[in-house]
Amino acid sequence: MNQFSQLPPQMSTFAPDVDWMYLFLFWLSVASFVAIVAVMVYFVFKYRRRPGVEAVPTGHGNTALELAWTFLPLIVLAFLFHEGFRVYVQESVPPENTVDIHVTGKQWSWEFTHSNGITETNEAKIPVHTPVRLIMSSSDVLHSFFVPDFRIKRDVVPGMYTTLWFEATALSTPERPVRVFCAEYCGALQGSTNGNDRNTNHSTMMADLHIIPQEEYATFLREGGGPPAECADAVDVNVCWGQYIYAHNGCSACHEINGEAGGHGPNWMGVFGEEIALEGGGSVTADDAYIKRSILDPSADVVSGFGNIMPPYRLRDQEIDAVIAFMRSLNAQ
Amino acid sequence: MTVEAEAEAAIPADPHHIPEGADYITHEHGLKSWLTTVDHKRIGVMYLISILLAFFAGGVFALILRTELLTPGKTIMEADTYNEMFTLHGAIMVFLFIIPSIPAALGNFFLPIMIGAKDVAFPKLNLASLYIYWIGAIFTLIAIVAGHIDTGWTFYTPYSMRGDNSAVWMTIGVFILGFSSILTGLNFIATVHKMRSPGMHWRRLPLFIWGIYATAVIQVLATPVLAITLLLLATEKIVGIGIFDPALGGDPVLFQHFFWFYSHPAVYIMILPGMAIVSEVIACFSRRKVFGYMFIAMSSVALALLGFLVWGHHMFVSGQSEYATMVFSALTFLVAIPSGVKIFNWLATLYQGSISLESPMLYSLAFIALFTIGGLTGLFLGTLSTDIHLHDTYFVVAHFHYVMVGGTVFGFLSGLHYWWPKITGRLYDERWARVAFVLVFIGFNVTFFSQFILGSRGMPRRYYSYLDQFQPLHMTSSGGAYIIGVGFVVMAIMFAKSLKSGAKAGRNPWGSAGYEWPHPHNFAEQPVFTRGPYDYHLATERELFTGTDEEWDAHMAKKGEA
Known part of the structure; x- marks a missing residue:
């Protein structure tokens, strides 16, 4: 990205239209601001208080001037509204065959x-x-x-x-x-x-x-989607794919894979195939069926000591198999 | 005992009577005399102290937020703590500081004096408003802190309704604060309508009063909608009736409609009084009646009315219908008209004036420049195509800080400096006031201008962490915030010194023709106004004399000799 650009890269068909409007408004604002401040600074300097010089009483104002600066800006504002709305309509109405x-x-x-x-x-x-x-x-x-x-x-x-x-x-x-x-x-x-x-x-x-x-x-x-391209040369494609899902789907935010305590969810190392205690009593063997259920419906059996905080993840069967393969591989380490 | 003295003794003591030589601060002593007072001036001062405390607290939270944002990820606190902090900053600044700031503090003090009244129409109700404000403030703060509320000041559903009932407690606190606002508004409307002195017809009403009056109308009409919304929220949470929660069959977008139906007019509750002060100060320091007086007055009323018709511009991407979006965009542009009218008239007031640049004038001129930026960037947000990109980014954060801080807070500071000698009877050190002004002005622009660029580049708001590419701008913004902080410390010391050892102020240190200046407190007797509040060419030499009473006597004696 250009370091001095005000706007992100243009990656959609809308971006040029939006950016044109943005830059139009930007220069309109710069011009208006400079004009207003210049007039203000000029008056403050020109009419600065000096001994013996009194302010001129305001009198009854100037109705023509008031009406001019009330209604002339309306023309500019109507243009702004129209241009903004034109692009908005395009953004709101998708074409057919999307x-x-x-x-x-x-x-x-x-x-x-x-x-x-x-x-x-x-x-x-x-x-x-x-x-x-x-x-x-x-x-x-x-x-x-x-x-x-x-x-x-x-x-x-x-x-x-x-x-x-x-x-x-x-x-x-x-x-x-x-x-x-x-x-x-x-x-x-x-x-x-x-x-x-x-x-x-x-x-x-x-x-x-x-x-x-x-x-x-x-x-x-x-x-359909298979394993990602970087797993093509892996020794075990499924383990590699499982690790990819672990890293990209948010699992790593709560589940550690280093076998140490800590984290918001159970550590994955050394879990597979073990008997684990459940929140609210009882226990279950962490086999394929349990792992699959825990991904699709995490609140069904929550591991003891952890909160019921995991949202369900909609992974396909092959992806779940890959995650299980990855968990198994952690046992072997 | 003479007949007159007997008759005088039979009249019950006037609670507003202040004996010769004393003033409203010194004529009674002790905490009880303050807590049970019905004097609008004392109530105004108690409001002033309260809102300054709120401003201090909100400012400290702002500095904490900016410190956290020095780096992506954790700098000093965790994400959930950060979310609580920005909720505290927003809720305190909006509900405890900026809404009551000018109307309740300065408005209470000056509204009766400027229309020649002894007090507001309902002095006891006025005191009740203050107590309700205190109760609401304590309630809200305890609820936010104890309940770890992290919803932001907008408490959008369904996020705000998840978890325990702590959000309900906060809404009750805000509900109570709303009543304080409504009662103050009612009081001011009644006062302006019924208690003006002879000669104070509507075309002579000081522009500060016009602004406070328009504000009071919005307070009375809009705040009940907030109260209704908060009651509905509480009903949903406690009784389980689905109003806003889709899980119960409610509509979360409906909450946004209700919320902004109050909160957009509330923006005008915040800005109109700031504009009102600027009109007073520009007139005084230009020695000239405000150009287009009636247009400025009516533009306040127009803003108050238009403010009710544009709430949907907060919801262009919310999922409201495209037709609603179209209408709200068109109406939003109309707001630019009365805002522009004010700026043009203020500039025209400077023309052929006799301008001096003391600190109140500096703040008012800064208001014009900063409010212009705030207004022009509003065009980006009213224009639909650009708003879709900028909505809920730092651009919006910068825009409303330019309006609310660059506008309202600068207006408030202008008024505070302007009326400080009237409120406290003392002068302050003008040099240090200017140093503080320069620091606050520069710091403000550094802080918030960088946020416009952040927003344009796509940095969303309410973000605890951010992409590395945004760090230089975030660090710039935080640096500006520290400069503002230093500026306010300088200002606080300057005012504290003035209270402790400031020189005694004359009746009218700025030489203003405004009605609030020439008499020591309220008018001793009901006045009859024979000239307008900005008629410098009709004011007497005594009225415009800037020195103390002793200096006036010396001045006259010298004249007599000559």
Whole structure:
């Protein structure tokens, strides 16, 4: 990003229109401000108090002048309203034949469900040069889906659907994905000791949009998502994929994998296959079935000593298998 | 005993009568005499002390927040503590400081004097307002601190309604504060309508009174909506009726409509009194009647009315209908008209004036510049396409701080410096007042101008942590906040020194033609006004004399010799 630029990179078809308006307003403001302050400074200097010089009584004012500065600005204001509304209408009315993606906001993560039923958490594949419509809802409190690079924002509200649409104009790189922020305050994980961790509070409720070629997205829709590209050469693809999910889906915010105490959730090292005590009495063997249930419905059996704070995660069967494979691999270390 | 003396003795003692040589501060002593007073001046002073304490507390929280934001991630506190801190900063500044600041403190002191009344229409109700304010303030603070409330001052549902009932306690506190505001407003409306002295017709009403009057109308009309909203919240939480919570069948966006239906007019409760002070100060330090007097007065009334029609501009991205958004955007632009009218008229007042730049005037001129920036950046937020990008970012934070601090607080400081000699009977050290002004002015701009850039670049508000690329601007902003802090410390010392050892002020140290100056306290008898409050060419030499009474006698004696 240009260090002196006031605005983020332009990554959607809306961005040039919005930025034109922003810069128009910016220079209009600079001109108005300079004019007002210049007049003020000039009068203060010219009519500074001097001995023997009295102020001229105001008299009855000047009605023509008053009417002029009351009504002339209306012309400029009407123009501003019109231009802002014109772009807003475009932003509000998606074209036909959009690619639809369902978005669910929840404290403090974003879920993206594509038309093939695959859900990605805190990241999403987006086809370039394609109108994409987001159909959004929240499963807990208010959030707001904000993509500065696209110049779009819309609140994500529990109990209703809101929509957004955009068309990305350039591919993103893995180093600099298009970042989604939450713009409506939604709290923080109580007792968290590192607020900088991804997806533990309002300020880190982020997601990465990966803008990919249209053909690549079509292939993804047709064939489904497999392990990420960096796992292609791994010794055990499933373990690598599980570790990727651990790092990218927010698991690492609460679950440590070092075998030491601490963290908001149970440490994953040495857990698999063990008999573990449950909150409220009883115990269970941490086998495949238990792990799967704990991901899809975390409040069913909470491990003793931990709070019932984990939201459900909508992972597919292959992804859950990968996570289990990763947990097993931690036992072997 | 003569007949006259007997007749005099039969009349009950006037509670407002202040014996010769004493003043409203010294004629009675002891805490009890203050806590049971019905004198609007003493009540105003007690409000002044209360809101200054609130301002101090809110300012300390602001400095803590800015310190935390020096680095991404943890600097001095955890995320949940940070969220409680910004809630405290916002709630204290809005409900305990800025809403009551000018009307309840300075308004109480000067409104009766400036219209030639002995007191407000309902002096006991006035004292009750103060007690209700204290009770509401204590209630709110205990609820926020004990309940670890972290919702921000807007307490949006459903976030605010999760967990235990502590949010309900806070809303009850704000509910109580609202009643203080309503009763003060009622009192002022009745006073302005019924207690003006002969000659004080509406076209002579000082512009400060016009502003306070327009404010009082909003307080009376808008605050009950807040009370209703908070009651509905409490009902939902306690009885479980679904109003705002979607889990119970309610609508969270409805809460935002209710909340902003009060809180947008409340923005005008905050800014109109600041504008009102600027009109007084500009006239006094230009020695000239305000240009377009009736246009300034009516623009206050227009702002008060328009303020009720634009609440939806806080909700352009909330999911409200596109049609509502369109209408609210169009109406929002109309607000720019009366705001512009004021600025143009103030500038025209300077023309052909006799301008001096003492500290009250410096604050008022700074108000014009800063409010202009606040207003112009409002255009970015009223324009739909740019608002979608800027909404809920630091741009909005900077915009409302330019209006609320650059506007209202600078207006308040202008009034405090202007009327300080009248309130305390003492002068302050003008040099140190100017040093404090320069520090606060520079610090303010450094703090908040950098936040405009942060917001344009996409930094959302209420963020505990942020991307590394935003750190230089955040550090700049925090640095500015420390400069403001130093400025206020200098100002506090300057005022404390004035109280302790300041020179005795004359009746009218600025040489103002305003009605509040020429008499030591209230008018001794009901006055008959024969000229306007800004008619410098009609005021007598005695009225405009800036020295003490002794100096006036010496001045006259010297004249007699010559």
